[in-house]
Structure formats: C-alpha cells, structure tokens
Amino acid sequence: MKLLYTKGGRVAGIRIEGLTRQFGSVHAVEDISMEIADGDFLVLLGPSGCGKTTLLRMIAGLIEPTAGRVLLGDTDITYAPARDRDLAMVFQSYALYPHLTVERNIGFPLRAARLPKREIAERVREVAGQLELTALLGRRPKELSGGQRQRVALGRALVRKPQAFLMDEPLSNLDAKLRTATRTELSALHHRLRSTFVYVTHDQVEAMTMATRVALLNGGRLEQIGTPTEVYDNPASVFVAGFLGSPPMNLLSARISERAGRLRAAATDLEIPLWAGSDAARDVTVGLRPEHLRVVRDAEGSPAPADTAAPADTAAPADTAAPADTAAPADTAAPADSTARADSTAPAGSAERARLRGVVTGVENLGGEEVAWCEIGGQPVALRGPRPVGLSRGDAVTLTVDLDQVHLFDRTSGRRLAWQPTADKPSPQHTPSTQRLPQRPAAAAV
Ligand SMILES: Nc1ncnc2c1ncn2[C@@H]1O[C@H](COP(=O)(O)OP(=O)(O)OP(=O)(O)O)[C@@H](O)[C@H]1O
Ligand SMILES: [Mg+2]
Numbered sequence: 001m002k003l004l005y006t007k008g009g010r011v012a013g014i015r016i017e018g019l020t021r022q023f024g025s026v027h028a029v030e031d032i033s034m035e036i037a038d039g040d041f042l043v044l045l046g047p048s049g050c051g052k053t054t055l056l057r058m059i060a061g062l063i064e065p066t067a068g069r070v071l072l073g074d075t076d077i078t079y080a081p082a083r084d085r086d087l088a089m090v091f092q093s094y095a096l097y098p099h100l101t102v103e104r105n106i107g108f109p110l111r112a113a114r115l116p117k118r119e120i121a122e123r124v125r126e127v128a129g130q131l132e133l134t135a136l137l138g139r140r141p142k143e144l145s146g147g148q149r150q151r152v153a154l155g156r157a158l159v160r161k162p163q164a165f166l167m168d169e170p171l172s173n174l175d176a177k178l179r180t181a182t183r184t185e186l187s188a189l190h191h192r193l194r195s196t197f198v199y200v201t202h203d204q205v206e207a208m209t210m211a212t213r214v215a216l217l218n219g220g221r222l223e224q225i226g227t228p229t230e231v232y233d234n235p236a237s238v239f240v241a242g243f244l245g246s247p248p249m250n251l252l253s254a255r256i257s258e259r260a261g262r263l264r265a266a267a268t269d270l271e272i273p274l275w276a277g278s279d280a281a282r283d284v285t286v287g288l289r290p291e292h293l294r295v296v297r298d299a300e301g302s303p304a305p306a307d308t309a310a311p312a313d314t315a316a317p318a319d320t321a322a323p324a325d326t327a328a329p330a331d332t333a334a335p336a337d338s339t340a341r342a343d344s345t346a347p348a349g350s351a352e353r354a355r356l357r358g359v360v361t362g363v364e365n366l367g368g369e370e371v372a373w374c375e376i377g378g379q380p381v382a383l384r385g386p387r388p389v390g391l392s393r394g395d396a397v398t399l400t401v402d403l404d405q406v407h408l409f410d411r412t413s414g415r416r417l418a419w420q421p422t423a424d425k426p427s428p429q430h431t432p433s434t435q436r437l438p439q440r441p442a443a444a445a446v
Pocket of ligand 1: 023026027028046047048049050051052053054055202
C-alpha cells in the first residue's frame, strides 16, 4: 500500500497538564499530566473504570475537564469544541450511520466540512483502497462483519487527515483472530502515517504490541508512562507490576532485615540476599516475574526436594544463615555436593540468587509453554517456561531467581525501590552517600 497522507510538517504533539474530571463525588481523572509527542502511539492502559475513556474524551473535546489544560501543538484547546480540534475519534461502538452506505459513512466528515464532491470521492476511494473496503462501498453497516465495520469507522477517521487519532477500545468487538490481525494493521498504519495515535484499551497485549509508549492508569491517576519495555522491565509500582504479564509478576510480602552486616528480604520459605550494610527493618513487596524463576534440580533432573536443595552459590554461609523470621531450616547451608548442577535452568557459578521453597499446586498447559503454580510459605507463585517445565502437582520444589531480576516495592506506598545488585557486593542504587534504601524510589516520578 502506498503512503496516502502526510502531515506536511504540522506539529500534532498533545500536552496534558493537571487534567482532572469529577462526576459528582466520583474522581474519574485526577491531576494527570503527560506529553504525547508528535507521531507517538500512546496507549492508555488500565482496568475498567480507571478513567481511560474520560481522559480520551477530554482530549477529544467531548467532556470538559474540572481542572487542567489540553494543548495541541502550542494551542490551548481545553475548551475548544470537538469539531474544531482536528482530532479524529474512533469509538468502541463504531457509531456508524446505519442508513448510510460504507461510501457515505466514510465520506461523512468531508461532506460535513463541505469539501467539493470530486475531492470527497477521491479521498474516500483512497481510504477504501487502503483499508480493503473498495468492494464494500455500496453496502450498509448491517451487511458488514464486525471487522469490516471496524475498518469503516477507521476509514471515517482517516479520511479527515486529522492531526491525531483518538481511539477508544476499537478492537474490543472483534474475535481473537481478527483482533490480532487488526492490531498488526493498525501498527502498520501508524508506521505509514506517522500520525499521533492515542489509543485506549484494557488489553495489555494490545498495549505491549502497538504502543510506542504506554500510560498506565489506576483509579483516575497516572501510575507510570514509558515504552512497553520500560514499564514491563521496571514497573514503577506494585499496580503496574501486577497488571502486566501473563501471569503477571508474582508479588510476595517480605521483610527486609539485617543479619551479620548483610540486608536480606525474607519471608517464610523465601530468602533474598541484598547488600552489605544495615538499615531499620521494613516491610516490602518482592516482585518476581514467572519467566525469571528457575527450578533447582538434582542429578537425575528431578526437581530437588525442598529439604535438600541448596546450590552452592545460593547457600547462605553458616554465620549469615537466614534471619529468624524466615523459618529457613538449618540445611540452607547445605554443602555444595548436595545438589548436582545437571540442570541448565539453574546455572552454576554466577552471582547469588533469591531462593524460594514450596510445593507445586497445579500446572497449566499454554501450548508452547507451561505455568506451574506453586505455594511458597502460603503465598501463590507462578513459574512460566517452555513446555514441559517438568513439574507435577505435589512436587516439593526449590526455585531461584537472579538478583538483578528481583524487584522491590515499598509495602506502604507500593512504589518501586531502586537497587542494583553487583556480582560480589549488592548495593542500593542512587544512594551512594547513605547506602540505605532510597526514601524516594527513583522510579516514582512518572
Ligand atoms: N457521565 C458520568 N457520570 C458519572 N460517572 C461517570 C461518568 N462517566 C464516567 N464515570 C465514572 O468515572 C470513572 C471512570 O470512567 P471511564 O469511563 O473513564 O473508565 P474507563 O477506564 O474507560 O473504563 P472501561 O474500561 O470500563 O471503559 C468510573 O468510575 C465511571 O463510573
Ligand atoms: Mg472506557
């Protein structure tokens, strides 16, 4: 397909400043600020009721904010009528005119703008070709499939050559296969047009696959904004960590305490060596991605039973054995030869690792992969890996995780605590002067 539209150097960046909307006592959107750069594909992601549609409609001019501003380029459009904004909105319901043909539905905004008939026909033909709707131009919406209707709604937005596209869950009425195909088409369209897209969804797969940046909303507030990789790899909060991933990040309650000059995060059957130093004990939430967990196996390749597994490189030396509240048995410091290193899923010799001990409660077959659900000290933990993961319900297991894949969050605020393990001596990040856990997590600024 050829490039049909260019913006001719127009600046279509959108800036939102302190945008707020209340409906009576409901705080639908609270003090959200963000920059959406020209050409961004920004996805507003979050659970039902978190304020996505309200935020998008304020950008579109369909709802007035209670406070805050919306700027398009340098122009304050906070109170400009929707029709003057040069933004095209695609709704979840498509909102097609049932009595109009596909051709007239797509051309509607141009007729409303009183463009010459010849130009309208030409633009409609171009857009229909681009969206593979040419053969359907004479049909009415009720004679179309859901996917075709979705493309007509998209065509009606495209034909205007707007400065930006605003889309509210446009794929949610499509079946899974068509959704996947349309996702790819939308990404390709964005790539071709290089227009600004603001796209609302509660589907993390849509967000991760299409977005150049993702803004995660929770309870009307912005939790984090960043590239898909940034929000997945460095979630700024427990909410973001628990929203992304399938299954999402395991979140475990633990306590950081000092023992023999070393800080550790620990809970029943969980032990994570952190760094040398001392600090007041504090409650944290430990985050571990299911795909980062590895099974420690014995020489035969079976999962090492929880009461014998203790790879040399994770065994705590006797003098720093687990703090009292971890209830780790004495064999934590088992000799190196008690665990064979036959298993490539738990490589030997690298940095120290987190250790978890528990029991497998079930295994789910996802086709190419499996998820093993375990119980670790009464807390559920998912492990995901290529099928077969080699675990069965009832197996006693020891799991490990590299320290640089351990996420820590403040239990009270839920915000990320930045820290950086090094091979020989883990130390907190960004706190060179105090060597303490940062009071203000580095990732808190969104
Ligand atoms: N017109 C309204 N009057 C009263 N409350 C409203 C109105 N519109 C939205 N709300 C409330 O504001 C909050 C945010 O709604 P919004 O539609 O923006 O959520 P959403 O993130 O789009 O959810 P969904 O994924 O279900 O579409 C919700 O609690 C909702 O009930
Ligand atoms: Mg909505």
